[in-house]
Amino acid sequence: MPFDVLLNNRRAFLKSLGAGFASVSLQGAKKKQSNWDEIAPFFSPPKAWRGQLGEYRSPLLFNDGSKVETSADWERRRAEIRRDWMNLMGPWPKLLDDHDAQVLEDKKRENFRQLKIRFKWTPVQYTTGYLLIPEGKGRRPAAISVYYEPETAIGLSKHKDRDFALQLARRGFVTLSLGTSATSGNRTYANYYPSIDKAAVQPLSMLGCAAANAWTFLSRRPEVDPERIGILGHSYGGKWAMFASCLFDKFACAAWSDPGIVFDIRPNVNYWEPWYLGWHPRPWRQRGVPTKENPARGLYPRLLKEGRDLHELHALMAPRPFLVSGGAEDTPRRWEALNHSLEVCDLLEAKNRVAMTNRPQHSPNARSNAQIYAFFEHFLR
Numbered sequence: 001m002p003f004d005v006l007l008n009n010r011r012a013f014l015k016s017l018g019a020g021f022a023s024v025s026l027q028g029a030k031k032k033q034s035n036w037d038e039i040a041p042f043f044s045p046p047k048a049w050r051g052q053l054g055e056y057r058s059p060l061l062f063n064d065g066s067k068v069e070t071s072a073d074w075e076r077r078r079a080e081i082r083r084d085w086m087n088l089m090g091p092w093p094k095l096l097d098d099h100d101a102q103v104l105e106d107k108k109r110e111n112f113r114q115l116k117i118r119f120k121w122t123p124v125q126y127t128t129g130y131l132l133i134p135e136g137k138g139r140r141p142a143a144i145s146v147y148y149e150p151e152t153a154i155g156l157s158k159h160k161d162r163d164f165a166l167q168l169a170r171r172g173f174v175t176l177s178l179g180t181s182a183t184s185g186n187r188t189y190a191n192y193y194p195s196i197d198k199a200a201v202q203p204l205s206m207l208g209c210a211a212a213n214a215w216t217f218l219s220r221r222p223e224v225d226p227e228r229i230g231i232l233g234h235s236y237g238g239k240w241a242m243f244a245s246c247l248f249d250k251f252a253c254a255a256w257s258d259p260g261i262v263f264d265i266r267p268n269v270n271y272w273e274p275w276y277l278g279w280h281p282r283p284w285r286q287r288g289v290p291t292k293e294n295p296a297r298g299l300y301p302r303l304l305k306e307g308r309d310l311h312e313l314h315a316l317m318a319p320r321p322f323l324v325s326g327g328a329e330d331t332p333r334r335w336e337a338l339n340h341s342l343e344v345c346d347l348l349e350a351k352n353r354v355a356m357t358n359r360p361q362h363s364p365n366a367r368s369n370a371q372i373y374a375f376f377e378h379f380l381r
């Protein structure tokens with residue numbers, strides 16, 4: 001074939017290749033814009049709640065009453081908040097380096113591999129969960145989904161619209177679904193270190209520690225980009241995801257589905273229970289809202305007495321993005337707490353980092369889940 005023909009063919013090939021790349025790039029840009037359009041309205045409070053700070057003490061005030069003025073000040077204040085909460089809840093044991101992981105089952109499912117795995121997630125405990133790895137090569141974004149047990153999030157239970165790990169895997173995310181099957185089964189829930197009768201760490205905080213160890217396990221997978229790992233959960237899982245992401249800053253972003261993001265005397269916002277922040281030696285208090293006859297015990301009443309609330313932990317997320325997928329427990333009024341995180345983000349000149357969607361019911365639905373997935377696609381892709 002003459003050289004000029006070869007050259008023209010080469011030019012035509014490169015031109016078509018460039019057009020292909022441009023098409024892929026354009027499709028990616030359109031998808032990104034679509035994700036942002038889905039969630040953009042939720043990064044601003046409704047008009048009625050703009051600037052409303054409630055009665056929460058500003059996280060921009062040091063313990064001595066002095067005010068945070070600069071980003072350097074915030075780093076010191078941030079460390080102070082985390083130290084205070086760790087001292088109150090009990091410090092975490094040293095995070096694990098060796099997880100002693102085992103693959104119990106490996107099978108093909110839809111567009112991903114489903115691995116049933118067992119690994120060490122606290123110094124005294126192993127867990128069993130599911131790792132979903134989509135087809136393809138290279139490092140990809142990832143998410144950890146947490147709940148009462150790991151089957152729901154991979155679509156293997158009767159619960160509707162809680163299959164977060166499955167839906168994200170279908171979208172190309174590596175996902176790790178975890179739960180507390182044993183303690184959920186005996187209704188003690190949560191995680192206890194070193195044991196249920198000698199808990200040195202409040203159980204909800206220990207769940208955060210377990211998730212931090214799970215982050216390390218997941219980050220070492222060759223399919224995962226360790227800079228792009230998020231965490232999400234609903235209700236019990238929402239509390240768990242909130243404490244994990246706030247206390248462990250390697251999570252790139254987080255979504256908390258109707259956990260009750262601040263203290264409140266509501267049956268489902270039950271931080272006083274001994275498996276959350278009210279641990280005390282057994283026999284445990286009767287389950288339910290605290291009353292004069294059945295008062296809260298353990299750390300929880302001390303937190304209230306000292307004027308502590310969870311908005312202080314939210315502030316530790318800054319400038320990392322988080323989404324509150326609010327339902328019956330987290331109504332638009334929760335912006336009174338979230339506005340404090342907005343103030344921290346404003347100080348750090350970080351825009352569009354705090355969002356809240358709202359629905360009437362506690363349970364997630366197709367629309368609220370679509371917003372969560374768009375949030376993860378936008379910030380982790």
